[in-house]
Amino acid sequence: MKVSKPLIINPGARINRRVRPRQTTPTLHISIFWYVLLPRSSSRFNSIVDSISNVKSRTEELYLDKCGVSINERMSPGVGWLYCGENNVPCVKRLSKNGNPEMASVINNSYLKPPKKFFGRRAFTYIVVPGARFIDDPTLLGTTVTFGQPDNYSIYSFLTLQALLPSNPWIVAHEMGHALQNRVYNNFPSPNRNDPLNLMYEPVPRVKNPNDLNITTSQIEEFRQSSLLYPTPVTRQTRQVSRRTGVTKSKP
Numbered sequence: 001m002k003v004s005k006p007l008i009i010n011p012g013a014r015i016n017r018r019v020r021p022r023q024t025t026p027t028l029h030i031s032i033f034w035y036v037l038l039p040r041s042s043s044r045f046n047s048i049v050d051s052i053s054n055v056k057s058r059t060e061e062l063y064l065d066k067c068g069v070s071i072n073e074r075m076s077p078g079v080g081w082l083y084c085g086e087n088n089v090p091c092v093k094r095l096s097k098n099g100n101p102e103m104a105s106v107i108n109n110s111y112l113k114p115p116k117k118f119f120g121r122r123a124f125t126y127i128v129v130p131g132a133r134f135i136d137d138p139t140l141l142g143t144t145v146t147f148g149q150p151d152n153y154s155i156y157s158f159l160t161l162q163a164l165l166p167s168n169p170w171i172v173a174h175e176m177g178h179a180l181q182n183r184v185y186n187n188f189p190s191p192n193r194n195d196p197l198n199l200m201y202e203p204v205p206r207v208k209n210p211n212d213l214n215i216t217t218s219q220i221e222e223f224r225q226s227s228l229l230y231p232t233p234v235t236r237q238t239r240q241v242s243r244r245t246g247v248t249k250s251k252p
């Protein structure tokens with residue numbers, strides 16, 4: 001790997017040869033919500049949370065290592081249970097790649113409504129929908145869509161339970177890639193069509209080792225320019241300030 005010029009010039013600093021090149025690029029931070037759509041009576045929540053926790057660590061490591069993007073883990077909310085079958089939130093059975101009315105009612109009849117923010121910052125949301133399948137393409141395991149108005153929208157990934165399995169290690173990371181590539185309401189750049197080992201290829205590569213997975217330099221740049229990313233993490237202090245004043249106050 002070529003070592004690029006450092007982005008931050010610190011004339012006094014000594015360079016430790018063991019540091020990895022990415023440390024010369026500032027880490028960017030993203031806040032992510034996770035929800036599981038299940039009826040209140042379901043007993044599956046704990047096992048699903050275990051699967052989510054595995055896939056989360058894999059996704060976080062990949063983005064930190066390859067793109068310098070840190071998922072704001074400790075300061076992000078945990079996994080939430082979204083009760084379906086009440087308050088007009090349907091237990092979705094049919095997913096569609098570009099969204100459908102059932103998926104829209106999950107967003108519109110719950111506190112997932114856009115703009116979805118975490119302490120004043122734009123946030124991205126995964127919604128796990130156990131028991132659902134894609135009606136337009138049964139081989140699909142997840143999709144990333146926008147909901148809201150063109151000037152006020154949020155990005156959501158709907159995932160089937162299969163998207164969390166170790167045999168599909170990079171679906172969650174791939175969907176996050178779509179979210180980071182999004183710039184305009186209801187519009188996502190095309191997937192990668194050249195390299196079956198690229199993270200943004202469809203079908204998503206199933207290689208076990210993250211080193212066998214490709215993300216191009218221009219994809220990394222594109223990801224890093226997403227408005228979902230912030231130069232500083234949400235800290236305990238940010239949260240306390242917000243609670244004390246009742247005003248969401250955080251630097252962009």
Ligand SMILES: [Zn+2]
Pocket residue numbers: 174178191200202
């Ligand atoms: Zn895709």
